Amino acid sequence: MSKLFTPVTLRELEIRNRIVMPPMCQYSAATDGMANDWHLIHYVTRAVGGAGLIIMEATAVEPRGRISDYDLGIWSDEHIPMLKRITDNVHSHGAKIGLQIAHAGRKSGARGSVPVAPSAIAFDEEYATPEELTADGIEKIVAAFAEAAKRARRAGFDLVEVHAAHGYLLNEFLSPVTNRRTDGYGGPPANRARLLKEVIAAVREEWPEKRPLSVRISAVDHIPGGMELDDTIGIVDALKDEGVDIWHVSSGGIAPVGPGRVFPGYQVPYSSALKERLGVKTIAVGCIKGAELAEEIVANHRADMVALGRELLRNPYWPLAAARSLGVKVEWPKQYERAEE
Ligand SMILES: Cc1cc2nc3c(=O)[nH]c(=O)nc-3n(C[C@H](O)[C@H](O)[C@H](O)COP(=O)(O)O)c2cc1C
Known part of the structure; x- marks a missing residue:
């Protein structure tokens, strides 16, 4: 019996398999943040291909929170109809769909605005020096995340994921590398986690009780003086009862350095540690390619779900192919049934 193809339930959301x-x-x-036919085709193809949960790309809660001018946005009601078209079509192919709500912080490359961050430190010489957020500015960011969640609900998403990884705004508050504040949002870990805690609470206010909330984190910063796994475990421990249903465990991005050696499943130990130490649900990600590795990760309780990024870019039908190679009977789109033989 395959664990990878066993459904999983988060709150009242049942997901057909564990592939994200x-x-x-x-x-x-x-440049107005609007989704278009590319997004429709791109996401719906992965639903046809058998993914359980599709989490749509970083979608900015305000224009200066975009990584580039061409990111999706959800800062206005006008963004809702096309997103709703995508969620409806994904649903009609049996997959569930989440939206990653995001703010790029100091890593914003959107033109025409000054980026904001916990402290006025640039990512590197290519990026603009950000403005340090004031208390009032922080309040507005929290409100923007809440508004985004409200719109995501109206657009028919099944899950929202708060992006607190990869060196973007919420991660910048969490990490001592980027957060040098001396007020209640800087200093000890509880203060650095305060903005994320406020965002989770505000999003939960707007997000239906029945639907799950995910938070994506970078478990380690990969630089001396940055976040280590134990620091992250402390933060997740403090936030785990705040309404987060699953932690999407990635790493890095806070500074212009790589993770070092990258190999299949290299980030899975962070997910396992969170599960073992805190009993939380997790999604593991990073260089997961083969069906057997994906199966092993969930079967050995190293994560509750596995995410495959570039592999699903290479092959949108990866889940159907994986089921076939593991000898699991799943429902194929009826038009493709003869390919299952
Ligand atoms: C083209 C591309 C765009 C990405 N954009 C995002 C993003 O919007 N939000 C995010 O949290 N991670 C983003 N990532 C990281 C992926 O979600 C994933 O963590 C990473 O690719 C590692 O998984 P993989 O080895 O299976 O590809 C992106 C990765 C790629 C390749």
């Missing part, structure tokens, strides 16, 4: 398409920016929106 993680958020991946398409940089294909118009």
